[in-house]
Amino acid sequence: MREDIGQKATSLVIYNGEVVSPSECYHGGVVLRRRRIEGVFRGDRRPALSAGTAGFIDAAGGWIVPGFIDLHLHGACGIDFNHAGVEEVLQAARFHAAGGVTALLPAVMTDAWPRMIRAVKVIRQAKLNAAGPEILGVHLEGPFISLAYKGAHPEEHLSLPTSQQMEEIIDIAGRDLSMITLAPELPHALDAVSYFSRKGVVTALGHSGASYEQVRQAISQGLAYAVHTFSAMTGFHHRAPGALGAVLTSDELSAELIADGVHTHPAAMKLLYRAKGYDRVVLASDSSPAAGYAKGEILMAGRKVMVREGAPRLADGTLAGSNLTMNRALAGAVLMAGIPFDKAVASATLNPARVLGIDSRKGSLSVGKDADVVVMNRSFEVLITIGKGTILYNRADQF
Numbered sequence: 001m002r003e004d005i006g007q008k009a010t011s012l013v014i015y016n017g018e019v020v021s022p023s024e025c026y027h028g029g030v031v032l033r034r035r036r037i038e039g040v041f042r043g044d045r046r047p048a049l050s051a052g053t054a055g056f057i058d059a060a061g062g063w064i065v066p067g068f069i070d071l072h073l074h075g076a077c078g079i080d081f082n083h084a085g086v087e088e089v090l091q092a093a094r095f096h097a098a099g100g101v102t103a104l105l106p107a108v109m110t111d112a113w114p115r116m117i118r119a120v121k122v123i124r125q126a127k128l129n130a131a132g133p134e135i136l137g138v139h140l141e142g143p144f145i146s147l148a149y150k151g152a153h154p155e156e157h158l159s160l161p162t163s164q165q166m167e168e169i170i171d172i173a174g175r176d177l178s179m180i181t182l183a184p185e186l187p188h189a190l191d192a193v194s195y196f197s198r199k200g201v202v203t204a205l206g207h208s209g210a211s212y213e214q215v216r217q218a219i220s221q222g223l224a225y226a227v228h229t230f231s232a233m234t235g236f237h238h239r240a241p242g243a244l245g246a247v248l249t250s251d252e253l254s255a256e257l258i259a260d261g262v263h264t265h266p267a268a269m270k271l272l273y274r275a276k277g278y279d280r281v282v283l284a285s286d287s288s289p290a291a292g293y294a295k296g297e298i299l300m301a302g303r304k305v306m307v308r309e310g311a312p313r314l315a316d317g318t319l320a321g322s323n324l325t326m327n328r329a330l331a332g333a334v335l336m337a338g339i340p341f342d343k344a345v346a347s348a349t350l351n352p353a354r355v356l357g358i359d360s361r362k363g364s365l366s367v368g369k370d371a372d373v374v375v376m377n378r379s380f381e382v383l384i385t386i387g388k389g390t391i392l393y394n395r396a397d398q399f
Contacts, residue, residue, distance in 0.1 A: 010034065010054070012389065014373060015046050017059025020066075020345050022364050030064060032371040035388040040365055057384065059375045063341075066349040066364050067102025067372030067387060068326040071179065071282060071356070072139060072227055072256060074107050074300065075289040081106045082119050082301045089126040093133045094392070095292050096285070099325025100348075102372035102387040103134040103362060105178055110142030110153035111301045113165070117172055124176050133387055134370075136356060137178030140169065141227070144182040144189060145207035151232045152320035153207065154301055161192035170199055177201050178356060181227050183208035184218035197222025202355060205253070207232045208243050215246035219253065225355055228286055229255040229272055231263050231319070248275040254355050256282045257347070259332030260324050262311040269337035278343040282351045283329045288312040288321030331380040 015029035019040060031039035031047055041047060046056065075081045076095040079088045093104060106126075108119040120138050127135040142153050144161045159165070161182065169177060179202040182189055193203045205215060206227035211234065215223070226233070226247045234242035247255050248271075255276050258264055263286070264272075273281055285291070288305060289298045290312040298305050298312070305312045305320045312320045324332075326348055333344040353363030361370050371389035376382055385393040 011038065012055045012057065012371075012386070013046055014057045014059055014064055014375060016044065017062050017064040017375060019064045019365060020342050022346060022350055025342055029059065030365055030373060032373065032386065032389050035371055037365060037367055037369050037371050039367060057375065059383075062378065062383060063376045064365070065100075065345050065374050065376065067362070067374055067385065068100040068330075068348045069136075069352040069356075069362060070096065070101050070104045070285050070326055071352050072107055072141075072284040073104060073287045074109060074321050076287055076291040076293070078289050078293040078295065078298055080289045080298070080300050081123065082108055082111050082115060083299075084119070084122060086122055086125045086129070089123055089135070090129055090132055093126075093135060096287070096325065097133050097385045097387070097392040098382060099285075099327045100330075100374040100376065100382045100385055101133050101326050102374070102385060102392065103136050105136050105139045105356075107139040107141045109301050110145065110150075110157050112157055113143065113159070116140070116143070117169070120169070120173050120177070124173065127176060131390075133392060136358070137176045138173055139179040139181070140177060141181040141206065144186060144192060146183040146186065146209045148209050149183070149207045149232045149234075151207055152300065152303065152305070152314055152318050154303060160186055161188050163191075166192055166195050175200065179204055179225065181206035183210060184223060185210040185214045190218060190221050193218050193223050194221040197224070205233065205243060205247065209234050210243045210246075212241040212243070212246045215243050216250065219246075219250055224253060225282075226253055226255045227284075228258050228263060230268055231258070248272070251280070254280045254282055254351065256284050257333070258286050258322055258324065259283055259329045259336065260311065260322050261332060261336055262309070263319065263322065266336040269333060269339070273337065273339055273343075278346060279351060279354075281347045282355060283326065283333060283344070283347040284352070285324040285326055285329055286321045287324055290321070291323045291325065327376065327380050327382050334380075
């Protein structure tokens with residue numbers, strides 16, 4: 001991939017690649033001016049821009065796709081968002097830029113309530129930093145989840161939702177609380193779903209022992225999303241469809257997929273796409289601090305985690321997130337489940353943008369949207385990541 005990027009360039013042209021749009025793929029490129037997409041073009045001919053005002057990137061026949069949006073991740077490089085400082089949050093975000101992420105929603109998992117509050121405040125501070133992938137807000141995963149389906153969440157910090165906690169987190173996080181995962185069968189959880197939904201927070205099902213009927217009742221109160229579908233929720237039976245049955249059959253819900261072949265078998269990936277359709281499946285990494293970390297044991301919400309059998313696990317073998325990056329999640333959907341490339345790209349770009357209600361500015365290579373672009377080769381390796389017109393990652397710089 002050749003580059004000619006002048007220091008005084010006010011525009012950036014990416015050409016000679018396969019552009020992936022919401023409806024088709026074609027040979028061409030994109031024009032970025034400052035922080036927006038100024039144009040999308042077909043064919044080999046580059047736009048005639050005056051010398052010195054434009055830089056050029058040759059995609060060399062690779063894919064030109066929108067920047068990936070990760071709605072669920074817990075850290076990277078040994079960094080746990082629950083205990084990170086501002087610079088550490090930004091460091092983990094920069095790591096994920098190498099996987100094509102241009103926008104992300106850091107997740108704070110169940111912990112002592114004061115530590116969760118502190119983590120939310122830190123992420124809000126990091127959000128103000130203009131460098132690196134855009135931090136969209138905070139995803140609170142817990143503490144209002146089921147003991148029986150807690151997964152790697154520390155049991156001692158689980159709690160039932162109270163009006164005091166609900167009001168406190170909104171007072172502290174404000175509009176930066178973008179998503180909250182909870183178990184809708186818990187006492188007062190329906191009130192929480194209703195409260196957070198009215199405040200503009202995406203309410204998500206997760207770590208739940210809910211029945212089909214309880215999930216449907218939560219949907220009537222505003223439930224809109226399901227995290228790591230299939231994992232940590234009641235499974236399907238033909239006489240008791242469970243939470244999974246509600247997720248698969250409810251058009252109101254978008255469903256998250258961890259496409260690593262560990263959390264979810266390829267057949268289950270195919271089932272999810274067939275049940276939900278291509279526009280309601282969202283690829284996410286659910287990455288733990290183990291992503292990009294090769295030194296062995298890590299801590300996650302104070303618990304020891306080690307990568308074994310392809311994923312981070314507690315000592316008893318319980319899965320504790322993943323070590324995925326978003327480009328590998330995309331590869332999993334395509335190579336393991338046979339999902340068409342453009343549809344899988346939408347699952348990592350446009351679909352998560354729709355979940356957060358930011359698809360007017362992100363999620364596709366459309367004129368006027370944020371200049372969030374990723375160039376990949378045919379092996380799903382990220383060559384360059386651009387967020388709002390700024391190069392966040394360049395593979396050439398690594399060698």
